[in-house]
Amino acid sequence: MDVRLTGEQQQLRDAAAKLADDLGPGAVGELDDTERVARLEKTVAATGWRSLRSDGASGVEVALVAEEFGRRLVDVPFLGPVLADDLGQDAATIVFGAHAPDARGLNRGVVLDGVAVGAVALGEPTPGVDLTRWQAPAGEVSPAGALDTASAQRAQALALVVTAADILGAARGAFDLACDYAKVREQYGKAIGSYQAVAHLLAESLVLLEGSTSILRYAAWAVDEEDPDVALQAARVAKVYCAKSAHTVCETAIQVHGGIGNTWECLAHVYLRRVLVSTGLWSVSLKEISVGLS
Numbered sequence: 001m002d003v004r005l006t007g008e009q010q011q012l013r014d015a016a017a018k019l020a021d022d023l024g025p026g027a028v029g030e031l032d033d034t035e036r037v038a039r040l041e042k043t044v045a046a047t048g049w050r051s052l053r054s055d056g057a058s059g060v061e062v063a064l065v066a067e068e069f070g071r072r073l074v075d076v077p078f079l080g081p082v083l084a085d086d087l088g089q090d091a092a093t094i095v096f097g098a099h100a101p102d103a104r105g106l107n108r109g110v111v112l113d114g115v116a117v118g119a120v121a122l123g124e125p126t127p128g129v130d131l132t133r134w135q136a137p138a139g140e141v142s143p144a145g146a147l148d149t150a151s152a153q154r155a156q157a158l159a160l161v162v163t164a165a166d167i168l169g170a171a172r173g174a175f176d177l178a179c180d181y182a183k184v185r186e187q188y189g190k191a192i193g194s195y196q197a198v199a200h201l202l203a204e205s206l207v208l209l210e211g212s213t214s215i216l217r218y219a220a221w222a223v224d225e226e227d228p229d230v231a232l233q234a235a236r237v238a239k240v241y242c243a244k245s246a247h248t249v250c251e252t253a254i255q256v257h258g259g260i261g262n263t264w265e266c267l268a269h270v271y272l273r274r275v276l277v278s279t280g281l282w283s284v285s286l287k288e289i290s291v292g293l294s
Helices: 007-023 028-032 034-047 059-071 079-086 149-184 196-225 228-262 268-280
Strands: 108-113 116-122 134-146
Touching: 007 034, 007 059, 059 079, 059 149, 059 196, 079 149, 108 134, 108 149, 149 196, 149 228, 149 268, 196 228, 228 268
Parallel strands: none
Antiparallel strands: 108 116, 116 134
8 A cells, every 4th residue: 555645636635625725614603604605515516526436536535525624614515425426326415324414405315224225305404513514304215226245345434434534634623723722822921832731732632643644544545445344444443543533632622722612612612523423423333343442
């Protein structure tokens, strides 16, 4: 495995980052800006990134976009539609349990139950715990096809990888938020980032992020390149590692902000909400993992 990104992958990541930086919410109040959301939806739809898999994109490329969208809290559907596209269903979103977790503006869902693929009608999407993604209740399941065992395992691996990438992106966003605050917030005439207590917290967060990047990059590569059972195992490990690390990074970001970190106006809680919800999607228990995690 070559861990370096190709030129095309770097361009995709940079394009996703620019889109997210330009139109993602920069403050809690912007989550309710319908004009911004409409522009963001139009732009994301125009990219065609929701159909990356059917266009031949690799798991690494899907994960790169998911990570950048998580980093800037992109609040229009991507995770759900790109996973539905992987199952051969366009203009739909993935269903998890009894609801579709990423359904803003969509009325069709697709569910993978073992190797069976089903289609469902969705109810009215509403905001949930994750303020950046709207969920919708799922109706009755109608048969829409079936996958072979290997394809079903790869689809499950991709779902874990994409949610792990979203988690890592949100953790990076929270880390950047904390670093920016540590540079401008002063105590005793100095920026708080100059004090070792704060600097060490941020350094530990950076180590967790770098470790998460490495383990996720391999899992994303494995979706297409390793045997299906190996890819699924790698994806499970990546999901657990990224989720555990992201929880720590987000909590650290809130701590660095001090009292303001616990207020509604601070974006830190929005990042934490996104991490918590993505962690609960296709959750992994430690008994499903055959290697040790400290």
